[in-house]
Amino acid sequence: MAYARHQSFYLRDKWFSKGLRAVDQDSRFFFNEFSFETIGLGKNMVESLKYWLIAFNVIEERTREGIRGHYLTELGKTLYDDDKLLQRNETLAILHYHLTRNINDQSTVFEWYFNKYKETSVSKPDLLKSFVTWVSQNEAKEISEKSLKRDIDCLIQFYTKAPNENDPEDVIFCPFSRLYLMECIHSGEGFDTIKKITPEIDSVGIIPLYYVLLSHQAANEVDLISVDEILNREYLLGKTFNLSRNKIIEALNILTNHESYPIQFVRTNNLDYIKLAKVSPIDYLKSELLKG
Missing domain, CATH: 1.10.10.10 (Winged helix-like DNA-binding domain superfamily/Winged helix DNA-binding domain)
Incomplete structure (x- = not known):
């Protein structure tokens, strides 16, 4: 199982299209030392972007003629051609499913929260405590609580970081907030309440x-x-x-x-x-x- 490979960055607006376009044009993009310069992101952000695209099952690493590279999967090609800008909620919902399905063993916290964790409303500290307990019971090796906290923080931001309505230039929101699957009710005491939301069809x-x-x-x-x-x-x-x-x-x-x-x-x-x-x-x- 994998933890905190997202570099603490949830997926930002426009990242998806940038990543798929880069891979489509150059299978060695994520192996290039200066790829961050060509895509206009920081080095850690590029690592995060690679993580998300693999976790979504839209790119995969393969070796062709002895050279490793990343290539669009069938799903990746389909979404790249149809909705690479993630304008439709249907696209977001399909990618959300692949995160929670965790076939590539990249997105453990997403699989755990939606499929294994039964509480629908919980304080943020208790959510972290439950995740730490579950990991300790299911992992042979010890995972640092710091990494697990980064996973919980990223999970919450992924579904709740909505656009700032007062700032049309806002680019740090996460498009998956549009699915409205989670709500974070803020508390000044650090005990935010995290709730699972039942969306409309x-x-x-x-x-x-x-x-x-x-x-x-x-x-x-x-x-x-x-x-x-x-x-x-x-x-x-x-x-x-x-x-x-x-x-x-x-x-x-x-x-x-x-x-x-x-x-x-x-x-x-x-x-x-x-x-x-x-x-x-x-x-x-x-x-x-x-x-x-």
Whole structure:
């Protein structure tokens, strides 16, 4: 598991497009000593940017003809062509899912907070204490509390650092604050309250919700998924997006009317299941994006 590889920088506005463009133009970009000069960021910021792009699963490191480089993944190519400026919440929600899924073992604190940590409202010190306890129980080696505190700080800023409405030149906000999955209620005593927020379906978008379901189907090779699983199982809609059962049912009802890939409700052993279409997550995503 990985900790504090973000250099204490949450993703800033415009970083995503800058990073994908740099990799698309030069696979050796992140290995170049003076890459920070060409992209206009500090050295630590460039390291942070590389971290985020790998954690999002939009770039990967490969060796071609004996030379290491970074290349856009299929997801990276798709988002680079369609929404590299992160103007749509659907794009943010898909990238959020990949952070919480943590397939590349880069974003442990995101996986932990959304999938394993059950409290919905907690003081910041208690949140850190819970993370420290969980890491100590799941890591063979000792991880410094300083690193874990940087992870918690970054996690909170990632979802709560909204634009300054009084400053149109503000560039240090995080675009993921638009998903409104977390709220930080400030206290002058250092005991800020961190709350998980249940968003409206429209603010996340129906496309990411189906993308997550299809990703689960592909990863687990299942034909049916129960509504209870969708609500309570790790890496599915209830955990990933803090969705209630009512919100999940609302989304599933919308997906029964999908023009190309409608889902079906199936009742088995007095439990409600859904049956998804047979399409890969990336093919589904491309088909939706082609609609404009």
